[in-house]
Amino acid sequence: MAEPRPTLPQRPTMADFQRYVHGLEAFHGWLDVDLVHNCFLMGEEVGELFKAIRKVQRLFDEPDKGPPGQAADRVAHVGEEIVDVLNYLLAIANRLDIDLEAAFRAKNQRNLERTWD
Numbered sequence: 001m002a003e004p005r006p007t008l009p010q011r012p013t014m015a016d017f018q019r020y021v022h023g024l025e026a027f028h029g030w031l032d033v034d035l036v037h038n039c040f041l042m043g044e045e046v047g048e049l050f051k052a053i054r055k056v057q058r059l060f061d062e063p064d065k066g067p068p069g070q071a072a073d074r075v076a077h078v079g080e081e082i083v084d085v086l087n088y089l090l091a092i093a094n095r096l097d098i099d100l101e102a103a104f105r106a107k108n109q110r111n112l113e114r115t116w117d
Contacts, residue, residue, distance in 0.1 A: 003027045014101035021090040035095045042088030049081035 006023025009016055025031050033041075054060060056074045093100045 045084040052078045052081045
């Protein structure tokens with residue numbers, strides 16, 4: 001039996017996002033992708049994000065790679081790449097049973113108390 005298509009509620013919490021990504025992975029049959037491979041795949045997506053940002057900034061344009069596109073299209077592409085990275089990040093947290101909201105709050109509370117030189 002196929003897994004149901006996941007849905008994300010309006011105004012989702014971080015836990016909702018984590019559940020959604022778990023459902024997305026179940027729907028596509030990706031739950032057997034191990035932690036290390038998820039890290040590698042996220043690393044590839046980070047590279048794609050950086051390349052998309054480079055294109056927004058018009059750094060090192062590649063004229064033989066087709067038209068540069070509209071600025072709004074380039075920014076929208078950055079958004080897509082951020083989502084790809086976020087999906088892998090949530091998948092990694094899920095594989096380690098990390099409550100990402102609790103981890104986020106705890107880490108940023110420590111950051112509020114830190115100083116940097």
